[in-house]
Every structure is written in structure tokens, then in C-alpha cells.
Amino acid sequence: MNYDQFFTDAVDALRRERRYRTFADIERNAQRFPRATWHSPGGPREITVWCSNDYLGMGSHPDVVEAMRETALKRGAGAGGTRNISGNSHEIVLLERELADLHGKDAGLVFTSGYVSNETGISTIVKLIPDCVVISDELNHNSMIAGVRMGGRQKAIFRHNDLDHLEELLQAAGNRPKLIVFESVYSMDGDIAPIAAICDLAERYGAMTYLDEVHAVGMYGPRGAGVAERDGVMHRVDVIEGTLGKAFGVVGGYLTGSRVVMDAVRSYAPGFIFTTALPPAIAAAATASVRHLKHSTKEREGQRAQVAKVKAALAAAGLPQMDTPTHIIPIMVGDAKACKAACDVLLTEHSIYIQPINYPTVPRGTERLRITPTPFHDDKLIAQLAEALTDVWSRLDLPRVRDAGHERRTVAMGTAPIAMPIAGG
Ligand code: PLP
Numbered sequence: 001m002n003y004d005q006f007f008t009d010a011v012d013a014l015r016r017e018r019r020y021r022t023f024a025d026i027e028r029n030a031q032r033f034p035r036a037t038w039h040s041p042g043g044p045r046e047i048t049v050w051c052s053n054d055y056l057g058m059g060s061h062p063d064v065v066e067a068m069r070e071t072a073l074k075r076g077a078g079a080g081g082t083r084n085i086s087g088n089s090h091e092i093v094l095l096e097r098e099l100a101d102l103h104g105k106d107a108g109l110v111f112t113s114g115y116v117s118n119e120t121g122i123s124t125i126v127k128l129i130p131d132c133v134v135i136s137d138e139l140n141h142n143s144m145i146a147g148v149r150m151g152g153r154q155k156a157i158f159r160h161n162d163l164d165h166l167e168e169l170l171q172a173a174g175n176r177p178k179l180i181v182f183e184s185v186y187s188m189d190g191d192i193a194p195i196a197a198i199c200d201l202a203e204r205y206g207a208m209t210y211l212d213e214v215h216a217v218g219m220y221g222p223r224g225a226g227v228a229e230r231d232g233v234m235h236r237v238d239v240i241e242g243t244l245g246k247a248f249g250v251v252g253g254y255l256t257g258s259r260v261v262m263d264a265v266r267s268y269a270p271g272f273i274f275t276t277a278l279p280p281a282i283a284a285a286a287t288a289s290v291r292h293l294k295h296s297t298k299e300r301e302g303q304r305a306q307v308a309k310v311k312a313a314l315a316a317a318g319l320p321q322m323d324t325p326t327h328i329i330p331i332m333v334g335d336a337k338a339c340k341a342a343c344d345v346l347l348t349e350h351s352i353y354i355q356p357i358n359y360p361t362v363p364r365g366t367e368r369l370r371i372t373p374t375p376f377h378d379d380k381l382i383a384q385l386a387e388a389l390t391d392v393w394s395r396l397d398l399p400r401v402r403d404a405g406h407e408r409r410t411v412a413m414g415t416a417p418i419a420m421p422i423a424g425g
Helices: 003-016 062-075 090-103 114-127 142-151 163-172 195-205 259-268 280-295 298-316 336-350 379-395
Strands: 026-028 035-040 043-049 107-111 133-137 154-158 178-183 208-212 239-243 253-257 329-332 368-371
Touching (some): 043 379, 062 280, 090 107, 090 239, 090 253, 107 259, 114 208, 114 239, 133 142, 142 178, 163 195, 298 329, 336 368, 336 379
Parallel strands (some): 133 154, 133 178, 178 208
Antiparallel strands (some): 035 043, 239 253, 329 368
């Protein structure tokens, strides 16, 4: 039996469909974020990263790095095992308190990633609710879809942000227990859910709510708790999930909610029980980041200003950006090969790194570049970006301004088989 052939065939299939992914070999420069070194085939080169989810540059913040260094020196590099075996490190206890306070909830529960928190969190919650119907937005992230599937309950998918459809499904579920699963900021289209209106429906139909704020924590709301905080509805959402790996700049994921729900997830979730905990140094760094962003608005304001400038520069250049109310700026290309070619030219000739976003992260025909400006992308870098994109668009004869809004995704990134590589998020 030639086992290798199975894998070769699988990878070849991706190549044929132009979905084979390559990742640039990059060294981030903490002193000069968002500058980095690209280990190109011709040797090391300095580049600017325009697609990082370290949205506020907190991964390089001196307080965060120092908390990690200092804690690693005192506690060592690892956690020493699962929390079941080794107990809670004090740093995780402090982090969970900080997160519960951030979202105005009784308790928080930290996991090794946002992916794990969604997968094990959603599946455990729905398994613990007898006869539950899960009602899920069609564009939910792969980790949420994995959680819904793993939960094994009946599911109903509502059209993206469509309140009428959501209401129809809530009505159809009758008196059964219901969990509504949705995101605040959708990461590939950069649009926002009507959280208050979803809570209205949840209250009217007696549903529990689970909200993923992965692309919003740190960045929206007076203390950086996310869009639900900004909209004044945080207390109306039952479970808020987030990541420590994007705007907070570290790694890890979490849930916050009532004491009883958090205690039940802690007691039943395999993705919590059977895996080594986050190291204390990571937890301490995350706590430093969350604390900092509760009080400091400088990063959020700086980011907002630079996002507005990038949007204006791209509009002036006639580039087909999607109109978003968030920090996520997708530029539509509409073809996998052209999208990859555009990114290659940007990197090799303009020293600008933007990862192409192709199927299955987005539907075929809506391939795009996804730009995420941070407060550290200064005006000079923005001018360089606009110039470079203008050059690439002319050189490759890519489509210019059009109504990119109608090309919003119509399938969820997670509808692809689980084994497929997903670059987004
Ligand atoms: N939820 C959403 C909406 C995401 O885009 C991602 C992507 O990374 C995750 C969850 C997973 O979070 P993490 O990267 O911390 O695993």
C-alpha cells in the first residue's frame, strides 16, 4: 500500500484548484512593528506586514512582553500539565477574573485558543441542554461550526445577519430550548451583527445567546470588551467568547458567562479538561494586555484614525474595497490565481506582505486581499501601500471600483470539510 500517494493526490488536488497555500517565512520585529524580515528565496529582506491580526500591536507592547519575560523567569516556560492534573496556575486565575470583569460576567474560563474555546464550549453547552436546537449564523467561523457539529443537536442555520430568518427559525423551534450562536465582527467581510436585535429575539423566544467577539475584543467599547459593550448590550448576551491572540497580542481563548455555565463547561468540556493549560507567562502577558486596553484608548483611537486613512487612500486610488464599518478592509479580486499573483508582486516588488484570501475561507469568485491597519501603520506606510496596490492593479489589469458589497460571502468558511486548510481568521 502506497500511503504517501493518498497525501500527494490530496495536495495535488489543491494545486489544480489553485488552492494550495504557501506561507511566507517571516520574523516579526518587536521594536519596529509592523516591519518584519522576510526570509525570501534570495535572502532576508525587510517588509511591512499589512494583514496581521495583532490589530493593535499589543504583541510588542513593553508591558506585555515584560509580563511574559518576568513570569517565565519566575515560573518557568510551561504549565506543567492539564489544570485537572496540575491545578490552576495563579496567573490563569487572575486572567479569568480580569476577563470576567471585562465582560461584566460572573466568571471566565481560559482555553488554549479561541478555536478550542468555541469548539469545546459550544459543543459542551448544547450537550448539557436537553433537546436543544442550535440556531447558527451561516457565516460563523469554522470553530463555531465544529462546536455545533460536535454538540450533536439539531441545528438550524439563519441567513447572515437576517433577523426575519432568525425569527422564523426561533418560531419553528417552538418551546424547545434554543441556543443562538453568532459573531459580532465577521472577519472576512468586516461587517457587524445586530446584537441588540438578536438579543430582543432571544428574549422574546426564550433562547440562550452565545457571541463570538474574537475580532472585536480589545478594539470596540470603552474598555475594549467588544461590540456588545459598545452597543450597551453586553449584559443581555449569555456567553461571550473571545481570543487572547488577536488584539490582545498573545495566544489563548476564553468564555465568560454566569458562574453556573462556566462551572459546567469547566467540569464537562473535553477541550478544557484533557489538554495542557496555557503557561503562566502567557496568562500573565494576556492579563497585562487586557488590563492595559481597559484603560488606554490611545491604541483604539490610533487604529481608527489609520483605518480611516487607508480607506480614503484606497478610495482615491479607485481600488475595489468592500465598504465595512470596521477595521477590516477587504479588497476584492474575484479570482484565485490573480489574488495570489497580486500578493506575490506586492511582496517581491513592493516589500508588502498581504496574504491572499481564497476558497474555502471565502467562496470562489470572491477571492480578496484583506488589509488590517494598526495604529503603527503610519501615513508614509499608507501612501506606500496605496501606490503599490495601484501599481499591482494596473500591471495585472485587475478589476477596479465596482460595488463589491454585493459579493459578500454566501457560504460559511466552515462549510468546507474540516481537513481543508483555512487561512483566514
Ligand atoms: N472565532 C473567529 C471568528 C475567528 O476568526 C477565529 C480565528 O482565528 C477564531 C474564533 C479562533 O481564534 P484563535 O485564533 O484564538 O484560535
